[in-house]
Amino acid sequence: MADISANPKEGRAIDTVVLKSDRFRLEREADWARLEEIITKMERGKARRLSDEDVLALPTLYRTTLSSLSIARESSLDAALIDYLEALALRAYFMVYGTQTSFGRWLKGFFGGGWSRAIRDMKLDIWIALSVMIVGTLIGYMLVAGDSDWFYALVPGDFADVRVPGATEEALRGTLFGAEKQNGLGIFAAYLFSNNAQVAILAFALGFAFAVPSILLLIHNMALLGAMLWVFAQRGLTADFIAWLSIHGTTELFAILLAGAAGIHVGRSIAFPGARSHLVAAREAGKRSAVVMAGVVVMLFCAGLLEGFARQLINDTALRYLVGGGMLLFWLAYFFVYDGQKKGPAYG
Incomplete structure (x- = not known):
């Protein structure tokens, strides 16, 4: 593995990417966490426990997550963050557009x-x-x-x-x-x-x-x-x-x-x-x-x-x-x- 200290420019570039990824996450993490909490309750059949504010916020949070995913892909942020956002967006898609009813x-x-x-x-x-x-x-x-x-x-x-x-x-x-x-x-x-x-x-x-x-x-x-x-x-x-x-x-x-x-x-x-x-x-x-x-x-x-x-x-x-x-x-x-x-x- 190459020594980063031997290439200061490369090291600074990596630090910049990590800093951008951390800042990006901190600015939006609260919305992601709220969306994940909402869809987790819905997946477990506890949709009735959601507040009116959460129900109304679901479509907005979904679109915000899609926007975050698009930015993360274009900015080439870390792969783990992109994978997380893709999974979250997919789960939210089924909650927003899927059939929300039991078979009965x-x-x-x-x-x-x-x-x-x-x-x-x-x-x-x-x-x-x-x-x-x-x-x-x-x-x-x-x-x-x-x-x-x-x-x-x-x-x-x-x-x-x-x-x-x-x-x-x-x-x-x-x-x-x-x-x-x-x-x-x-x-x-x-x-x-x-x-x-x-x-x-x-x-x-x-x-x-x-x-x-x-x-x-x-x-x-x-x-x-x-x-x-x-x-x-x-x-x-x-x-x-x-x-x-x-x-x-x-x-x-x-x-x-x-x-x-x-x-x-x-x-x-x-x-x-x-x-x-x-x-x-x-x-x-x-x-x-x-x-x-x-x-x-x-x-x-x-x-x-x-x-x-x-x-x-x-x-x-x-x-x-x-x-x-x-x-x-x-x-x-x-x-x-x-x-x-x-x-x-x-x-x-």
Whole structure:
């Protein structure tokens, strides 16, 4: 190690840096200590013990710390001080801009109106997604009606058993009624659930591409259902098939609808941001859509329970309609009538 005494100029330079660092620390250390005390209490869940003065001072102290960090970096002060300020600023950032609520409180706000408000703010996108799903179902139905070979292009080969064009009424009815005869259609229902869950995630995730992939996914997914619907319709089993599907389908397809609407909402906001910047529009739409997607997961879980239990236990068409219709009315009432706590949006 070089002897500092052998180079007086270097020694004086080091002394100057140390003196500047000490003076810099002494002038601002009180603010840093106060900020650290405030955020430590908040991190330990003792935010209620903070005085009004401390709460009001938090944003100012945070900005002061950021300013101190900027000066310390530009002045090349000692590394230990810069590390301390970086850590303090990061902790303060989460206290100032992070979500200051417990999971239980967030959950209460989510089910208490936050979820439904996020959905109501996407009404236009829901109507677009619903229209696309109806069109997709009609496309699948009409394609197979015009040429039955389309059925094999739309429906996976794993399900090409008795549920194919030309199947007898007895064979198709046997897949709808009787637990011991439902294995084939049960596999189809399991496939629909798995496929729809994937479609829900992809429809949302791909929405950033101006919603085009989301729309195409909805059309393709519903075309499969339309093709299967045609098979049962040819033997006069339309009502029975819809009843069988409605038990879990009203919840499952509603979830797909909301996921598709969330993807369309993001894509539409990016394509047409209005007076906002593209970044701001995408951020706001993303927050709102994320809340909706959290609810979609809940709905898919409910659909899985209905598919696994209610569909197996209920063999009466009228009762199936009652269960499926009841679930549909429940979701509609919850989303478009219930307003819960009537506070700000959960995504805001």
